Amino acid sequence: MAAGLLGFIDILRTHHLRISPAESLDAVRAAELLGYANRERLRDGLCTTLAKTADERTTFLRCFDQYFRRELGDFSQTSDEREQQPPNAGGAPGGLSAGSGADVPEALAQAARQDPRIDQLLQSSLMQALLRNDRNLLSLNISQASERAGLQQIRIFTQKGQYSRRILAALGEEQLRAGIVALERSESPALDDLRRYRDILREQVRDFIDGQYLVHAHGRNQQLIEDMLSRTRLSNIEAAYVERAQELVRRMAKKLAARYAPRRRDHRRGQLDMRKTLSRGAAHDGLMFDLRWRRVRRERPQVFAICDVSGSVAPYAKFLLLFLYCLQEVLPRVRSFVFANRLGEVTNLFREYPVEQAIELANHTYGGATDYGAAFQDFANLALDDVRSSATVIILGDARNNHGEPRLDLLQKIYRRANRVIWLNPESRNSWKTGDSEMLRYLSACHFSAECNNLRQLERVIEQVLKNAR
Amino acid sequence: MRIEDYPQLGDVERIAAGFEEIGYICSESIATAVFLAFQLRKPILVEGPPGVGKTELAKTTAELLQAPLIRLQCYEGLDEGKALYEWKYSKQLLYTQVLKEKLGDLLHGAYDLAESVERLHQFGDIFYSEEFLEPRPLLRAMRQERGAVLLIDEVDKSDYEFEALLLEILSDYQVSIPEIGTVSAQSTPMVFLTSNNTRDLSDALKRRCLHLYIPFPSVELEERIVRSRVPEIDERLRRQLVAFVHGLRELDLKKHPAISETIDWARSLLLLHAEQLDEALVRATLNLLLKFEDDIQMTDAEVGRLLHGTGGD
Structure with missing residues (x-):
């Protein structure tokens, strides 16, 4: 999970949050302390370690929602919806309680008893997650698989299909497909159930990739655009990009303002301040060893x-x-x-x-x-x-x-x-x-x-x- | 502060409950931040509009921990002599005078200058020693044996130089005194910094802190706060007045009423034996909520509409 967190930090960096390694370490430790179970709390905790201004906070919250949408099991709602309207493949007779608890649908259980391969399939961690509707486990599996497939590298949307295949392969969807083929051959009544699980899995993976695409590619493309904008003739900036260019100006200005922040005081540049020196000296028998100076007033530029x-x-x-x-x-x-x-x-x-x-x-x-x-x-x-x-x-x-x-x-x-x-x-x-x-x-x-x-x-x-x- | 000594800060729920017992109702994000700060031994930088309880948070934490609260109010021109340590100059002077008198006795019988100097070197050099050190808030916080809560209030009012001075303390909980060496904290204090954002703090400072932004509370939270602070107030009135204040915060005012103002208002309504809000009452007491004439005038026109939204008349 720490790897997922580091990925998240990487993404924050593409959104102009300056996060030092020390802060990443803090974030990792904070996540360990708070655990991943309570999403709100994790968000608040990470926010205190990673976002250091009000602007950064808004960016952080937006990115957090995008990035951890899938990973932290916050999709109970979508799963409910899905159960209310079973997908087309699930037109099988009612009473299939796929969503509730660990119990295996009757037809599938029977198929498993007949075919050891199906039984083996049902024991796999992927199928277990699907059967129990354990979305935390499933999303964990998906995010690990996507890491293996290198999903962070996604840049353009046409790559989505390719990554989807890679992730499904890494998840072991092959076994599931083989199971379906076997059931088709034996014309088992469990076929529809198994198909339905496959569809759920594919849908989850697709949603996950969509979210990740937004998060990963979007930030980088943004940087590219800004780089270009800063080199384009100002009169040629298209109306659609003006707002972004202005945003860029604001950021540049902020950077410069930080670098040339006014120094408020200038020490010991002016004349000797006799009054203060004397009063200081009073405590030391009138010895004026502690000299006080008038400060130079600087005109504001x-x-x-x-x-x-x-x-x-x-x-x-x-x-x-x-x-x-x-x-x-x-x-x-x-x-x-x-x-x-x-x-x-x-x-x-x-x-x-x-x-x-x-x-x-x-x-x-x-x-x-x-x-x-x-x-x-x-x-x-x-x-x-x-x-x-x-x-x-x-x-x-x-x-x-x-x-x-x-x-x-x-x-x-x-x-x-x-x-x-x-x-x-x-x-x-x-x-x-x-x-x-x-x-x-x-x-x-x-x-x-x-x-x-x-x-x-x-x-x-x-x-x-x-x-x-x- | 050793983590095991303070079970009050053991987990987020316990912190929230502990705060509530003392009368500080906080959102979960505040409790989370305090928990993390304690566990990670990091200072918290608290930001937010004035009057949302930034300073109060530090005070409450001190009360919960039953640790001393050491407060340093920042202002322009604050320097290490006032924040960190100072030498007790007059005592040092007296010491040299005493030394001068004793010198004859001490050097009595010395054969030549070299031997005198040799003897001089034999006494401990206490001119710059802890005995003549006058600790100021920051150093005092480092020296508390059972730890302390250190509140560096309105750090944005201080100078850049002072901010740099804080860096060592905030990252390593130690202070370097050139004449003595490095003084490490006996027990890590819990540090709160508050800022009203009159200027941007340096990145270096921010990096060392957890950042907690306290916004105006939600309606539900504010009702709980009023209930805890002004328990005598009638529930219906409480609901109305909190809704009204939230309505005010939507307006484009110079200064929005803060929690402390809501509480003041609730108290005064109680004194006036008000049972529910009506336009005349609100107009008469509006100056408790709003501190600028412009704001009062602007709100005056809106009172009816705002009251309507609160479920009053």
């Missing part, structure tokens, strides 16, 4: 995000803003501005609405044909005075100004005031000097510029911001 939301760049802006707002723990003071032909501050939108909705609203209000000159003018009016020497200004846009006045002087003003001006351009570097792009001119007033068109690049740039903002 200030970030201005200026995003072009005209048609071609809008999808990128969405992701950049989403990313920044997911980092609120580390960057609590993000002010965001969006522009196309006019620029406006949208910080409040983000305060009032959930991130996705705010982005849509911002898009809606300020979309149009791009005019960088006017946008910089608006920014200067709105916020230039607030840009302090510690500020980071991130500009996202393609710098295509429709041959308008670029107003480089305004960008230079920002450049002189801020700590860093970062320009993110979704176009590739090669096209920066083509057509109506003012990129090269703007570059002269940026500390740093980067091509930024997929999530991976975005993550890298934001990490830069965090490094410098601290």
Whole structure:
């Protein structure tokens, strides 16, 4: 059973739970202590050892239900249903009490008395499990057989049939089939009974594989998709995948936030704190050997995000803003501005609405044909005075100004005031000097510029911001 | 703590029953977590909305075990001097002064400097010794002979540095004091950490703990809690008020009423001799349940609907 548990942990890992070997050991010991009989208790216990946040807890509970659905005998209900509506093969006369207790149906018992092979078959642990309707034993058998058959390797759904055959073989279904053949030959009345057991077995195996497929293949396919998403051009991400990409952004942000978590205190960096030192010294005869220092107050990083939301760049802006707002723990003071032909501050939108909705609203209000000159003018009016020497200004846009006045002087003003001006351009570097792009001119007033068109690049740039903002 | 010394924690049912006797009604997942923590000798990190009985859990466990409860309230700026140990500086100073006076006697008859130093080395160096050590909660918990329940309350309020300090204690139940060496726990204490999630705790800390999330209780559980805490209250009223509180928790409020507020409310309804909930009564006592003006205003409009759902008028 420990092997099953380790398999489960493997699956949790594919669902982004970070589980260390030490925690796996805890889980195994917890399972030993709690036993497998009480499913709820086992779930609660494993949950305390494996899931360490609220999110992980939800994931855990979902996976647990999928994975241990079969293994822990929680299918008494399905078995009841089955008994109420006997399968087609079981059209035999009533009174067959296959489901209740260990008693062998009369016809089968008789067949066993006549044929030693049938008797032997009935003694096998597989048949015993089926006869007694002992679903714990049966599911244990199935899960062991599936391990031998390597079911964990299942990747695509067309493999289901193949695995089903392998598992049935590992379970010793052959013997059961031989028994049926023998009964057919002797035209025994027990034939229908035995067939019915075979069908139950097959059904169980099929259900088990379906569940395992969901659990094993799903997680891995998920990882593949995410890997792909993080490399796809943001404007090419299909609507159906946007949600998942946003989820991915959230996770990336979380990772970065953990890495660049603010250090709240800076020791012994400031001046000597005379008052505290004196009062400390009072206890020691006025000797001031215990020096106290004033703490340095650090300014929180200030970030201005200026995003072009005209048609071609809008999808990128969405992701950049989403990313920044997911980092609120580390960057609590993000002010965001969006522009196309006019620029406006949208910080409040983000305060009032959930991130996705705010982005849509911002898009809606300020979309149009791009005019960088006017946008910089608006920014200067709105916020230039607030840009302090510690500020980071991130500009996202393609710098295509429709041959308008670029107003480089305004960008230079920002450049002189801020700590860093970062320009993110979704176009590739090669096209920066083509057509109506003012990129090269703007570059002269940026500390740093980067091509930024997929999530991976975005993550890298934001990490830069965090490094410098601290 | 030796497992065999505490049969109260022998299995999950016994824990739940033991808690109930003391008046702490808990869900099975809580009892399971306590059981595992005890058996695996691991700390429990308890999270959940405020007022669901996180701190109470530690207190109750201490009561059940009849072990001392040692509590460390965390805050920003908490450091090892307040949490772990401190030297008794003034006594150390006095000691050096005493030593200075005695020095002449001790070194009397020493032939030269080398011999004096030799003699000095012969006395035990007690300047940094246990005698001058002032144990703070964490070290005190390590030193309890029959074990203790250590409650590290609101660990999310402390600094990252402090979290790192906890790691050694939580994984090995020992404390390293540079001047003395490593102090191991006489008997493993049972450790509870509580967090309100004002910030994410580090992975390293989480890895060392079992994680228990206490949600708001189910209707059935909360009724049992109210019955245990306010036994005088009429059954019908109890049912109504718990249903009403559950209705409130469905609303989008700044702060949802917690168990402690349900209990307070039940007590005050009892004082008011209320027999059942009606709109006027609820409006008059709503400030016991809700702590923000916005929430009260928002709920005010919903009172009728919520009451209707409780089977009142």
